Amino acid sequence: xxLDLLLASTPSPAAGNGGGFDLFSILLxxxxxxxxxILVAWHWLFTAFGMxxxxxxxxxxxxxxxxxxxxxxxxxxxxxQIKSQRKMMEIAPQLKKVQEKYKGKRDQLSRxxxxxxxMALYKKHGTTPVSSCLPMLVQMPFLLGMFYTLRDVGDHxxxxxxxxxxxxxxxxxxxxxxxxxxxxxxxxxxxxALETKPAGWEVTVTILVVLVILMxxxxxxxxxxxxxKNLSPEAKTGQAYQMQKIMLYVLPLGFIFSGVFFxxxxxxxxxxxxxxxxxxxxxVIREMPTPGSDAxxxxxxxxxxxxxxxxxxxxxxxxxxxxxxxxxxxxxxxxAKEQAPKREQPMSKKRAKKKxxx
Amino acid sequence: xxxxPSYAFGTARxxxxxxxxxxxxxxxxxxxxxxxxxxxxxxxxxxxxxxxYPSCSAxxxxxxxxxxxxxxxxxxxxxxxxxxxxxxxxxxxxxxHAHFHYELTPHGFVVPARKD
Numbered sequence: 001x002x003l004d005l006l007l008a009s010t011p012s013p014a015a016g017n018g019g020g021f022d023l024f025s026i027l028l029x030x031x032x033x034x035x036x037x038i039l040v041a042w043h044w045l046f047t048a049f050g051m052x053x054x055x056x057x058x059x060x061x062x063x064x065x066x067x068x069x070x071x072x073x074x075x076x077x078x079x080x081q082i083k084s085q086r087k088m089m090e091i092a093p094q095l096k097k098v099q100e101k102y103k104g105k106r107d108q109l110s111r112x113x114x115x116x117x118x119m120a121l122y123k124k125h126g127t128t129p130v131s132s133c134l135p136m137l138v139q140m141p142f143l144l145g146m147f148y149t150l151r152d153v154g155d156h157x158x159x160x161x162x163x164x165x166x167x168x169x170x171x172x173x174x175x176x177x178x179x180x181x182x183x184x185x186x187x188x189x190x191x192x193a194l195e196t197k198p199a200g201w202e203v204t205v206t207i208l209v210v211l212v213i214l215m216x217x218x219x220x221x222x223x224x225x226x227x228x229k230n231l232s233p234e235a236k237t238g239q240a241y242q243m244q245k246i247m248l249y250v251l252p253l254g255f256i257f258s259g260v261f262f263x264x265x266x267x268x269x270x271x272x273x274x275x276x277x278x279x280x281x282x283x284v285i286r287e288m289p290t291p292g293s294d295a296x297x298x299x300x301x302x303x304x305x306x307x308x309x310x311x312x313x314x315x316x317x318x319x320x321x322x323x324x325x326x327x328x329x330x331x332x333x334x335x336a337k338e339q340a341p342k343r344e345q346p347m348s349k350k351r352a353k354k355k356x357x358x
Numbered sequence: 359x360x361x362x363p364s365y366a367f368g369t370a371r372x373x374x375x376x377x378x379x380x381x382x383x384x385x386x387x388x389x390x391x392x393x394x395x396x397x398x399x400x401x402x403x404x405x406x407x408x409x410x411y412p413s414c415s416a417x418x419x420x421x422x423x424x425x426x427x428x429x430x431x432x433x434x435x436x437x438x439x440x441x442x443x444x445x446x447x448x449x450x451x452x453x454x455h456a457h458f459h460y461e462l463t464p465h466g467f468v469v470p471a472r473k474d
Binding site: 112118120247 | 363404405408411412438442443446447448
């Protein structure tokens, strides 16, 4: 999500490197190779089904395929994280205790102590609400590889060369020739289209502008859904929440930049990627909401209307079973209370004396 | 941005008279400057993702302060590799350098220690 925009804000280095060997391109080489392989594999599949190898639709679908493969590859990690969040419900009381302890203390030392205790608690129970740092960093070179592969098609086709691997010169040429609706080439960006005004440039500009608007709207909508529905009350108190609220309005504007400077093929990749994120988030908010959030309450109400409820293990059961379970839990709690030794209110010596004299 | 641990900043200040001695800590301060910018600008985009305290970027600050630009970067890279979906997370502090003879500024930069 955020990564797309990070990419958008990096200035594109060396626009016309015909095949120079710098450290950057050497590091990126394996990622570009993989991206090209996926792209070519989809293209091969679609042409095998009888689609024209240089048609815009074939290449657009190949780009869609690329998004699907990359996003599906990280999907298991995403599910793992969501499942870990479920377990958070069990430690919620202990977590609350820690939060109460440091309530209103905003100095650095208190914040540090609170973080330490929270992290120790997560580790003890083998759960965490966060994903982890490595996947974030691994996605980065893939996104860069995808970006350079799609962007360099224009240059490579002009020089009559191919990419780093399976996207050889002929395929590069086909990609270069591919046009959307017969007029909008996939390698052209908004600035070039406005400057050179090739035949049918109005269509190209319209497509790009519409895509940028749709990207801004989808990004904003996705973030708004998370912030307004899927945050627990605790998450809504911190400094990070304020930051998220500001980012909600700032981040989508990054797409204006990408829409102006990046070729149609790259913009299409981001657009499809955005749609995927939106769908994924919609499903999560509906079926696996953060415990304690508004979305979780909405889901409980939806289930109640169908005569179902979520039991202590987080499974959906008929309401009768749920009520029986609640009754059983209540009885157990009462029994435990009875068995526990009664605590007597301590009395000061003075008061005990007074009471004795009465 | 997650909080820096208290051992990652101090009260020292850079004095002009330390200019020559300061060259020694120039590489680590260059890396620290990058980390300060990263933590202020890029970290907030990700939100809280790290499984450890201190977070990976805060760990990197401590590691570079204590062990210098090269070894500190290696330690940080190893930490990022450990911060994966299969790790348990928890509290994981930087092991301090056995003979750390510099001082830290409030922003976490390293300056030569005062001789007096």
